[in-house]
Amino acid sequence: MDDVDRILAQWQVARPDLDVWAMGPLGRLGRVSSALARRMEQTFARHGLNAAGFDVLATLRRTPPHALTAGELMAAMMITSGTVTNRIDQLAKAGLVERQGDETDGRRVVIRLTDEGQALIERAIVDHVATQTELLAGLDAEELAGLDAALRKLMAGLETGA
Amino acid sequence: MDDVDRILAQWQVARPDLDVWAMGPLGRLGRVSSALARRMEQTFARHGLNAAGFDVLATLRRTPPHALTAGELMAAMMITSGTVTNRIDQLAKAGLVERQGDETDGRRVVIRLTDEGQALIERAIVDHVATQTELLAGLDAEELAGLDAALRKLMAGLETGA
DNA sequence: TGGATATATCTTGATGTCAAGATAATGATG
DNA sequence: CATCATTATCTTGACATCAAGATATATCCA
Numbered sequence: 483m484d485d486v487d488r489i490l491a492q493w494q495v496a497r498p499d500l501d502v503w504a505m506g507p508l509g510r511l512g513r514v515s516s517a518l519a520r521r522m523e524q525t526f527a528r529h530g531l532n533a534a535g536f537d538v539l540a541t542l543r544r545t546p547p548h549a550l551t552a553g554e555l556m557a558a559m560m561i562t563s564g565t566v567t568n569r570i571d572q573l574a575k576a577g578l579v580e581r582q583g584d585e586t587d588g589r590r591v592v593i594r595l596t597d598e599g600q601a602l603i604e605r606a607i608v609d610h611v612a613t614q615t616e617l618l619a620g621l622d623a624e625e626l627a628g629l630d631a632a633l634r635k636l637m638a639g640l641e642t643g644a
Numbered sequence: 645m646d647d648v649d650r651i652l653a654q655w656q657v658a659r660p661d662l663d664v665w666a667m668g669p670l671g672r673l674g675r676v677s678s679a680l681a682r683r684m685e686q687t688f689a690r691h692g693l694n695a696a697g698f699d700v701l702a703t704l705r706r707t708p709p710h711a712l713t714a715g716e717l718m719a720a721m722m723i724t725s726g727t728v729t730n731r732i733d734q735l736a737k738a739g740l741v742e743r744q745g746d747e748t749d750g751r752r753v754v755i756r757l758t759d760e761g762q763a764l765i766e767r768a769i770v771d772h773v774a775t776q777t778e779l780l781a782g783l784d785a786e787e788l789a790g791l792d793a794a795l796r797k798l799m800a801g802l803e804t805g806a
Numbered sequence: 807t808g809g810a811t812a813t814a815t816c817t818t819g820a821t822g823t824c825a826a827g828a829t830a831a832t833g834a835t836g
Numbered sequence: 837c838a839t840c841a842t843t844a845t846c847t848t849g850a851c852a853t854c855a856a857g858a859t860a861t862a863t864c865c866a
Contacts, residue, residue: 484799492706497769504776507788508680510795515677517802518670534852544654552815562854567816569852590814590861607659614666620801621794626669628790632783633672637646639782640679696822714845724824729846731822752831752844 486510518617525613529606530576536610538569539578539603542595549582549594578602648672680779687775691768692738698772700731701740701765704757711744711756740764 486509493502519533526536541558542548550558556566570593573579578599581591595603618626648671655664681695688698703720704710712720718728732755735741740761743753757765780788 484796486799489706492708495708496706500770500773501777502773504773504780507780507792507795508776510792510799511673511677512681514795514798514802515673517799519674521802532852544651544658546654546657553813556815563815564817564855565853608662611662611664611666614670615663617798618666618669620797625790625794625797628787629794630669630672632787632791633669633676634646635782635787636676636779637648637672637679640676640683694822715843718845725845726825726847727823733846 484510486513521617522610522613525609526606528609529602531602531606534565534569535573535576535578536603536606538573538593539595539599540607540610542579542593543600543603543607549592551590551592555593573599646672648675683779684772684775687771688768690771691764693764693768696727696731697735697738697740698765698768700735700755701757701761702769702772704741704755705762705765705769711754713752713754717755735761 486506489509490502490506493500493505523533526532529536531539537559538555541555542550545554545558552563552566552570555570556563559566561569570579570581574581577596579593580596581593583591621629648668651671652664652668655662655667685695688694691698693701699721700717703717704712707716707720714725714728714732717732718725721728723731732741732743736743739758741755742758744756745753783791
């Protein structure tokens with residue numbers, strides 16, 4: 483009997499005509515997701531980053547050729563162009579990335595890690611991976627497989643706009 | 645091979661020294677959670693609400709005695725006092741809730757649904773439950789059980805600050 | 807060549823949230 | 837009864853985000 487179960491029990495009393503079973507998994511999913519995000523933010527904070535900044539640096543680091551346009555970052559991070567601009571501005575001000583204009587196409591500007599940004603993400607990703615591993619440490623192999631299988635199926639169903 | 649698998653494959657090339665397996669379930673969890681939230685927002689929008697407003701109305705509706713203080717709403721919704729104030733202001737302006745001062749304790753103000761707010765949440769909750777049910781319709785009983793079991797365990801481990 | 811269209815990025819204004827502190831009423835203590 | 841601490845709510849300032857539109861450059865084709 484957790485918080486979500488209590489909410490379901492309240493609905494059972496308040497609106498017995500409704501079958502609110504789906505609220506259980508979905509409520510837990512949302513709560514777990516926020517709690518996990520908050521935990522990961524703490525790791526980023528130890529490196530002077532927030533999740534947004536980490537996301538940019540990690541995307542640049544893992545994606546060949548380690549230099550992406552704002553549009554590519556936008557697609558990779560699934561955010562709007564305005565948010566990309568803002569994130570890059572912040573990181574550029576901190577000296578972690580730099581904008582580099584393309585000589586043959588004046589519209590094109592590639593974003594690349596500075597040496598400092600590269601050094602930071604190399605350290606931060608190690609810490610982040612350790613945090614993530616620990617966050618899932620409480621689940622055994624079977625539970626993990628069950629979780630991932632369901633999430634894969636949900637993700638597949640959602641991204642097609644179904 | 646979904647988007648998250650591709651990210652893992654990129655890390656495998658970029659940093660073969662790291663074991664990033666945990667990024668799979670956690671990445672999918674975050675993406676699924678945002679996608680589901682966006683889908684539910686659409687339901688709320690059909691009733692002129694956003695998730696924040698729905699949350700307040702639904703909390704008031706399901707919780708006896710259907711009138712809570714700002715502090716109680718704050719605890720139930722796990723948000724800060726400033727956010728509670730803002731949400732109530734919005735809903736009060738829309739005529740869906742009202743503040744009612746306590747006569748014996750000047751600090752205490754209870755928030756209650758207006759008739760209009762009550763009527764709205766009765767309709768919206770039906771629609772919301774239908775949306776939630778549909779969002780999970782792609783999972784069979786076994787998948788659902790596996791998902792919920794893992795989420796319960798994660799939630800239990802997280803809320804104790806572990 | 808010139809003008810319409812497409813592409814890429816940035817700007818603006820609004821929103822929802824939080825952290826920290828301000829305000830106000832009550833209760834406890836000497 | 838005066839003061840201090842407690843409780844409850846609201847205010848302020850900052851931030852990340854988005855949607856919509858502005859700006860700038862490039863490409864197509866008549």
